[in-house]
Amino acid sequence: xxxxxxxxxxxxxxxxxxxxxxxxxxxxxxxxxxxxxxxxxxxxxxxxxxxxxxxxxxxxxxxxxxxxxxxxxxxxxxxxxxxxxxxxxxxxxxxxxxxxxxxxxxxxxxxx
Amino acid sequence: xxxxxxxxxxxxxxxxxxxxxxxxxxxxxxxxxxxxxxxxxxxxxxxxxxxxxxxxxxxxxxxxxxxxxxxxxxxxxxxxxxxxxxxxxxxxxxxxxxxxxxxxxxxxxxxxxxx
Numbered sequence: 001x002x003x004x005x006x007x008x009x010x011x012x013x014x015x016x017x018x019x020x021x022x023x024x025x026x027x028x029x030x031x032x033x034x035x036x037x038x039x040x041x042x043x044x045x046x047x048x049x050x051x052x053x054x055x056x057x058x059x060x061x062x063x064x065x066x067x068x069x070x071x072x073x074x075x076x077x078x079x080x081x082x083x084x085x086x087x088x089x090x091x092x093x094x095x096x097x098x099x100x101x102x103x104x105x106x107x108x109x110x111x112x
Numbered sequence: 113x114x115x116x117x118x119x120x121x122x123x124x125x126x127x128x129x130x131x132x133x134x135x136x137x138x139x140x141x142x143x144x145x146x147x148x149x150x151x152x153x154x155x156x157x158x159x160x161x162x163x164x165x166x167x168x169x170x171x172x173x174x175x176x177x178x179x180x181x182x183x184x185x186x187x188x189x190x191x192x193x194x195x196x197x198x199x200x201x202x203x204x205x206x207x208x209x210x211x212x213x214x215x216x217x218x219x220x221x222x223x224x225x226x227x
Contacts, residue, residue: 006155031213040121042114042217043156043201050212058214090155097207098163100146101215103155 003027006091006104014112019078021107023091032074033101035090036060043090049074081111115139116204118218126226131189133221135202138183142204146215147176147187150199159200160187192225199223 004025013019025032030051035043035058045058049068063085064078074093078085088108092101117136125131133147143164148156162169162176162185169176175188189196202218 009153033214035217040219042116042219043203043215044217045214048212048214056212059216092155094213097213098144100158100161101213102158103148105155106153108153 004091004093004102004104006089006107008107009105010108010110012110012112013081015080015082017081019081019109021076021089021091021109023074023076023104024072025074025093025102026072027093027095027102028071029093029095030071031094032068033092033094034058034064034066034074034076035092036062037088037090037106047076081109083111085109086111113138114218115142116202116216116218118202118221120221121219122222122224124224124226125192127194128191131187131192131196131223131225133187133189133200133202133223135185135187135218136183137185137204139204139206139216140183141206141209142216144205144207145176145178145185146203146205147174148201148203149196150201150220156201189223192223194225194227197223197225 007022034047044060046062047066090106091104094101146161147159150156199220203215
């Protein structure tokens with residue numbers, strides 16, 4: 001059973017605020033990911049990490065940033081939220097090459 | 113350009129019958145394919161996967177078929193149950209050439225199983 005946790009589950013906040021979405025996993029996985037999903041659309045990779053001190057941009061351009069100071073923690077930050085950032089943000093991690101990515105329950109973000 | 117396509121946005125089947133969800137891909141470097149199930153306001157839940165060296169993988173009521181020459185895979189659910197109603201995502205990865213193991217997702221098919 002995968003243990004990957006995201007907080008908050010829901011966030012409604014005003015334009016211009018700084019936001020940090022938390023993601024933690026207890027499986028010791030090196031590789032972690034952030035995806036963004038709009039309703040009825042596919043998941044798009046916005047950031048990933050190979051391990052501690054490694055962060056890479058994904059296929060979809062995003063104004064967010066990430067950090068990976070500890071193996072278990074991969075937070076995503078928006079310095080100044082805008083309505084265009086309204087979406088669902090999903091965090092995932094994976095063990096070996098023959099393993100599936102496991103996802104958290106996501107954060108549904110609404111910027112007013 | 114979408115590398116993974118799910119051309120049917122929705123599917124409705126009767127309880128007890130077979131559900132067949134389809135997925136096409138364009139990148140011949142993909143070597144690992146997965147199906148995820150997603151309920152609203154939750155994250156995707158892994159269902160079943162298949163490596164490109166196989167053409168079939170079965171797990172209980174779920175079977176995934178891979179046709180590499182057609183670049184097509186399908187998920188069969190037999191028998192379908194009302195609790196299977198959800199959005200199903202197909203995903204692919206090119207793990208042999210891309211050490212990030214990142215997934216490329218289709219846009220999903222909403223399955224409704226009618227009692």
